[in-house]
Amino acid sequence: MTVFKRLLVLALVLSGCSKAESPKDSITYENDVERIINTLAADDMRGRQAFSEDAWVAARFIASEYEAIGLEVFAGNGDYLQAFPIYETRTESLDVRLDGAQVAPEHMAGSISSDQLSWDGDSDITRVFVGPDDDLATVWRQYRRSGNTLVGVHSSHADMFERYQGFMSRPSRATELSSGANLVMVLTDSHDLSGVRVEATAEVSTSEITNVVGVIPGNRADEIVVFSGHYDHIGFREGEEDPIFNGANDNASGTTATIQLARYFKSLGTPERTLMFVGFTAEESGGYGSRHFSKQLDPSQIVAMFNIEMIGKPAVEGPNTAWITGFDRSDFGTILQEAVEGTVFAFYPDPYPSQNLFYRSDNATLARLGVPAHTISTTPIDVDEDYHQASDEVSTLDLDHLSNTIDAIAAGAALIVNGERTPTRIDPALVN
Ligand SMILES: [Zn+2]
Known part of the structure; x- marks a missing residue:
């Protein structure tokens, strides 16, 4: 059974998703998963470093996928690219006098x-x-x-x-x-x-970087569910034998998931809640993408954020499982568990609490604003030798597992997407 068909069955089984329409034929989800991750993690994307032209190539590719799926653009953005400037200052001269x-x-x-x-x-x-x-x-x-x-x-x-x-x-x-x-x-x-006097000058340069945002408007315009993954990675290092850090797992896998989830939810017709699919830039270099995104809308309208990171390798708990960071900071995880009850899928709390993974991705920016924003991952990060290495290539991933995890997230999100369940807010005071 293809992933595509399995998703359709899930859609019919899960309450609130009975409006499933037959999506475009001939394209299977599995084929798309393979095509998308291979494109994003290809050597010619040169590691998708946020402040490089390579990241723009990746962003335009994601935008073309959104367009093919038929997503709407984010209100106020001319197209799927949500570009913004970053100012870089370099101290040029510094003169300090202490009592003259x-x-x-x-x-x-x-x-x-x-x-x-x-x-x-x-x-x-x-x-x-x-x-x-x-x-x-x-x-x-x-x-x-x-x-x-x-x-x-x-x-x-x-x-x-x-x-x-x-x-x-x-x-x-x-x-x-x-x-x-x-x-x-x-x-x-x-x-x-x-008695200190300081005179300093700095050289200021501006560069533009971009998120990629697509929308499926729901019946409730002011209740938003975000599916996100950062598409940037750490680029390349000249002079090494394998100079390109492909970032297949981190985070072409999560980006692939957000595109596939968009394709899936679009195929179901108008959702109850409004869905946003976001490829964040610059997660690896300052988290500027999620910070910019969080200022373009009212965070109190974001009902939940499914941030997806590194789902190309099976989790320690076994096949068809994924874990959720900051599990007990809201009841988001419990709602996902409830939604997949009776299926082959299971969600667990993050098994690596000492790694502070809740704070190590774009979800933290939204969590600081009260949004039930969690990262879903499956990666064995404590033993993963490819993490942030040039060897993070598609050949090290299990693409069936990746497809299954996308299915699991689609199933887990059902009760939130259809408006039946609303996760409790995260207390910003407890997110430092
Ligand atoms: Zn990452």
Whole structure:
């Protein structure tokens, strides 16, 4: 039995899906799964690194699939591509004076978010001193992405200071220019930072990256179910024997699933809830795609988010099983379990809680806004030797398992898609 037929049977069996119409003949789901994942993970996509032209090639391919399926575009987007700018700033010059004396280059570091910065004793900035007994790492985490902060670092932290200097010399990216996150650090034993003057300039460049979004409008326009997977990966490394990181499992597999779920749900006619299918960009380099997406709509209207990551290898619990991150943060997982009761499929809580996988994908961005947003995966991440390696190729995957997992998600989503069940919201205060 093809996956396609099996899905149709499921659709007829599951309540609320009795409106199943006969989808386009001659195209089986299995053929599509193979074709799509092979296209996305092909060497000529060169690892789909978000800030490269390769990612645009991948995005346009996903858009062409959405078009063939007959999805609508997201309101306000001209087409399936949801493009947005990213600003990259690289500190060009930095001049710091402590009570008039110029600070040596090896004793200062600056990361600024606009083209120029000028602070003196009267500037409204936060001044922090990290003494010998204080923790530099804590201060760094607290201030590196917010506000205007001048940090004096005691010379006993000189080694650590040098490491942070390295981080800060790299270009920094932001979704808005002059986001207000400016951090200057000075190696000094003086607690009094009131006499510090800072002059800095940065070179700003802009690049455009894109999500891919398709919609099936439902009877309830303001109740949205999101199916997502990031399509970007980590690119290629010149000079290696196998230079291309294909990202077949991570995350051509999840992207394939979102396209196939779109095809499946479209074949069922108008759903009760509105369905959105999203290929996120830049999950691997800052999560900018999901952050941008989350600002284009009202998160309170998103009833659930099925984020799909790495479903090309069978899970530890055995065939036809998948696991869900942050299982007990909402009753999303319980609803999926209920929906597949009596089928061959089963959903489990994430078996690797110590890996913090709930926070390691795009679902976390939406969960922070209260959305029951979880990642569904099957990958044996603790022993997976291909994870983030050039060897993450289609040949290492089990495509039958991939097709089965797509079926499982389609079945698991039925009660949420048809409006019968609504997962509890995630408490944003508990998502840090
Ligand atoms: Zn991933």
